[in-house]
Amino acid sequence: MPAMYCEFYGFRESPFTLTPNPRFLFMSEQHREAYAHLIYAVDHRAGFVELTGEVGTGKTTLLRTFLGKLDQDGHRTALIFNPCLSDLELLKSVNREFGLAWESESRVELLQVLNAFLLEQKEAGRCVVLVMDEAQNLPAEVLEQIRLISNLETETDKLIQIVLSGQPELLSVLARKELRQLNQRVTVRYHLLPMDFESTERYIDHRMELAGCYRAAEFSKAAMKRIYRFSGGVPRLVNVVCDRALLIGFTEEARTITGKMAAQAVSEVGGFSPYGTTSNVLCRVFGRNLFKQG
Secondary structure, three states, X not given: OOOOOHHHHOOOOOOOOOOOOHHHOOOOHHHHHHHHHHHHHHHOOOOEEXXXXXXXXXXXXHHHHHHHHOOOOOEEEEEEOOOOOOHHHHHHHHHHHOOOOXXXXXXXXXXXXXXXXXXXXXXXXXXXXXXXXXXXXXXXXXXXXHHHHXXXXXXXXXXXXXXXXXXXXXXXXXXXXXXXXXXXXXXXXXXXXXXXXXXXXXXXXXXXXXXXXXXXXXXXXXXXXXXXXXXXXXXXXXXXXHHHHHHHHHHXXXXXXXXXXXXXXXXHHOOOOOOOXXXXXXXXXXXXXXXXXX
16 A cells, blocks of 8 residues: 555655565665676576575565566576475475475475476476575575485586575574585575665665656755664665655655654654654644644
């Protein structure tokens, strides 16, 4: 549902939603480099790829964009986004995502079905890509099962390209002694860092433009600086505070978001506002309007 300020500013949709919508992806220098690593890994049949980054840096959005850009005639893709899986449940999920038989309770049978599929795709000249998101939460036995899936190969080619994506904790998980065989197979690694200040400014303008009304709302330089200090350039945090700042601007009928409004937004999303909560402000605004109508 669009935010209540959208009509006031003329947005077709909320510019700072938290859902990983590839249409809103802003390709900062960091995101472009991460994307290039993913494409390189698939094009060169690297086998295992590791993508890490702090919470909210845009990994999932980047992965969805990456999968969406792959030529569907030349690729078969699957995205697994459930860290609470057993090794058997993982095999079932992988087969189900590729449209294969998955009901068996036998790991051997499930792997045989998957291997036959991978060989068929190789014969057809297609590349098969499996993405495991939130991989830092996967138990060791599930990660070991992923390694066994990667063993499905010919004498010359990897039959499946596997992307392990997760928070920085994934690095320490893969460094465990019992997972050293898997860790040694990772040939492409990239750590996604937050945006710098200039990229954060462009990111905010980019999302508002895509939402349908460029310059209908404007963040002052002071507001941009305050938002960057709070967020550290992490897109998710930028979205949270910008959404709140636009709500505050709406309640004050202001087209320009000032540094003071941004500071209030930061205080509110942090749990405390010295100026009073936005909900209280909205009550006063709507109460005033109702009083005028009465």
